[in-house]
Amino acid sequence: MSDFDAAAFRQHFPFFSTQPDWIYLDNAATTHKPFAVLEALDHFYRQQNSNVHRGAHQLSQTATILYEDARSCIQQYINAAEPAEIIFTSGTTAAFNQLAFGLMHTLLKAGDRVLISALEHHANIVSWQLHCQRFGVILDVIPLDEQRHLDQVAYQELLKLGPKVVSLTQVSNALGTILPLQQMLLLAKAAGAITIVDGAQGIAWEKPDMQQLAADFYCFSGHKLYGPTGIGVLYGKRTLLEQLTPIFGGGEMIDHVSFTSSSFNSLPARLEAGTPHIAGAIGLAAAIRFLSQFDVTQIKSYKRLLLNTFHNGLQRLPGITVFSPLHDNAGIVTLNLQGEHPADLAALLNEQQIAVRAGKHCAMPLFELLATAGAVRFSFAPYNHISEVEQCLNALTQAVEILAS
Missing domain, CATH: 3.40.640.10 (Type I PLP-dependent aspartate aminotransferase-like (Major domain))
Incomplete structure (x- = not known):
């Protein structure tokens, strides 16, 4: 377990009090801003x-x-x-x-x-x-x-x-x-x-x-x-x-x-x-x-915890292809659901107010090498909670069931 206090860190970001229903997992695209900024x-x-x-x-x-x-x-x-x-x-x-x-x-x-x-x-x-x-x-x-x-x-x-x-x-x-x-x-x-x-x-x-x-x-x-x-x-x-x-x-x-x-x-x-x-x-x-007020080592450890929790939960879902490595990973998971367009999966998550990104992520040559039209990207930050990871996994489970029906 990490000693990092994610709840205390999160309180510095007004977005999460003004938009409490959103789960924001698009941090690789941009991060939210603390009161100090x-x-x-x-x-x-x-x-x-x-x-x-x-x-x-x-x-x-x-x-x-x-x-x-x-x-x-x-x-x-x-x-x-x-x-x-x-x-x-x-x-x-x-x-x-x-x-x-x-x-x-x-x-x-x-x-x-x-x-x-x-x-x-x-x-x-x-x-x-x-x-x-x-x-x-x-x-x-x-x-x-x-x-x-x-x-x-x-x-x-x-x-x-x-x-x-x-x-x-x-x-x-x-x-x-x-x-x-x-x-x-x-x-x-x-x-x-x-x-x-x-x-x-x-x-x-x-x-x-x-x-x-x-x-x-x-x-x-x-x-x-x-x-x-x-x-x-x-x-x-x-x-x-x-x-x-x-x-x-x-x-x-x-x-x-x-x-x-x-x-x-x-x-x-x-x-x-x-x-x-x-x-x-x-x-x-x-x-x-x-x-600079926070311990970088603790933040890295906490992001690894989020990443590992998400990876472990994905193992329970059928038809998911994960492109990202579990180890040597900075907190980004890119995946696809077999037979489905990435945008469709992202749209279903959006309906549950989970913010992710779908597409080729400004890396078209890489996705050509991976032989896929794109992927859905989940990216974590230290203001994300473990409970949000679990909610995201539940939403993914529902999305898989809807797209498979």
């Missing part, structure tokens, strides 16, 4: 609203302090070397597009290789595809083994091809699989590659340490970590961030502009064109401070 957003917009960096007045100076304090908060949370290594983006997808664009225009050249995996979200596929053909860069993919884990033998063979970039998810958003990330990153570094991590799901699983993790870049979204939507982080080592060509131009990212040429500002402004999501950054910092 909502209050930080409300306070900023009501009493401190102003633009950052440019104003001579006190309101602007206050907004700037809050915005840069949020950057420092995140730097400390992930143990980056300095605040300037934290670049605010609109989310993980925006971070990957900046990386692909920035590296293609500087460090990558025709004939170079980028290596990703079969478990990747579209953000870590399409962002590279947009540029690879144009620049003559080759995109390689680590295949799956028979257990739907990444084939580590094939990975080491692909590393022998000398990829310039290795870009990997930390946790599969479609299956919940936790990669042996540090081991794979160290192998990539030994092969001379720049290493990138998609931490969109991993950031809610464990607190990363950029002084220990062998990652040159790490990307995540605030809304997966109880923060606002529309805010994300691109962490990068300073020397590499400085080599990225900015994807956006204008505003605070410039040092000098003429009609014939422009020069860029120093980090982090160099990669943050235009007015940033100031309130979003403040809200993300509030989410991190809120989460």
